Amino acid sequence: KNEVEQSPQNLTAQEGEFITINCSYSVGISALHWLQQHPGGGIVSLFMLSSGKKKHGRLIATINIQEKHSSLHITASHPRDSAVYICAASNEKLTFGTGTRLTIIP
Amino acid sequence: DGGITQSPKYLFRKEGQNVTLSCEQNLNHDAMYWYRQDPGQGLRLIYYSQIVNDFQKGDIAEGYSVSREKKESFPLTVTSAQKNPTAFYLCASSTRGFGYGYTFGSGTRLTVV
Numbered sequence A: 001k002n003e004v005e006q007s008p009q010n011l012t013a014q015e016g017e018f019i020t021i022n023c024s025y026s027v028g029i030s031a032l033h034w035l036q037q038h039p040g041g042g043i044v045s046l047f048m049l050s051s052g053k054k055k056h057g058r059l060i061a062t063i064n065i066q067e068k069h070s071s072l073h074i075t076a077s078h079p080r081d082s083a084v085y086i087c088a089a090s091n092e093k094l095t096f097g098t099g100t101r102l103t104i105i106p
Numbered sequence B: 001d002g003g004i005t006q007s008p009k010y011l012f013r014k015e016g017q018n019v020t021l022s023c024e025q026n027l028n029h030d031a032m033y034w035y036r037q038d039p040g041q042g043l044r045l046i047y048y049s050q051i052v053n054d055f056q057k058g059d060i061a062e063g064y065s066v067s068r069e070k071k072e073s074f075p076l077t078v079t080s081a082q083k084n085p086t087a088f089y090l091c092a093s094s095t096r097g098f099g100y101g102y103t104f105g106s107g108t109r110l111t112v113v
Helices: none
Strands: A004-007 A010-014 A019-025 A031-039 A044-048 A053-058 A059-064 A069-072 A082-089 A095-096 A100-105 B005-008 B010-013 B018-025 B031-037 B043-053 B054-057 B064-066 B076-078 B087-094 B107-113
Touching: A004 A082, A010 A019, A019 B076, A031 A069, A044 A053, A044 A059, A044 A069, A095 B043, B005 B087, B010 B018, B018 B031, B018 B087, B018 B107, B043 B064, B043 B087, B054 B064, B054 B076
Parallel strands: A010 A100, B010 B107
Antiparallel strands: A004 A019, A019 A069, A031 A044, A031 A082, A053 A059, A059 A069, A082 A095, A082 A100, B005 B018, B018 B076, B031 B043, B031 B087, B043 B054, B064 B076, B087 B107
């Protein structure tokens, strides 16, 4: 069993829909990261959080430390949000999930 | 603008040849990392360096080598000993240690034929 599990693996939605991607981890962490990987391969760091909730534009990340679970939400989804979203748990190193491939259809 | 530059973006090599992937950062970050990404798997750590002239093996270091002679540069050599070198390689840097202020490069896709 991976230390960081993401669900779903693939997600296709219509433009405008509210999107939720989930991440569960089994290790103790100092922080949880959400990353975005575009088709070209480059990765952008979206959020780093250790408690509560963070918001940036249409993106919201939440974490529940007791349940070892984090979610990434996208409101009013747009085709440009299509990418692979990766969560990563950091303690003495970063452990990555396998990613969720999101496709937003116009 | 500050960032990480990886070159080249695509690289083809014949089996049995060593190849070096470049990673340069102008962020003044102390720590640098190399990760390998394969389809259906999370990124896996190959090597990392937290200060100049020092580096540590990650989870899958066999068949790879690195150097850290300058703070801004952390090249990765994929040697002929690496059994399955075809993969996507990502370099990253951070302000201090794992989990702090990570910045990723755009990656190099290596294909060995």
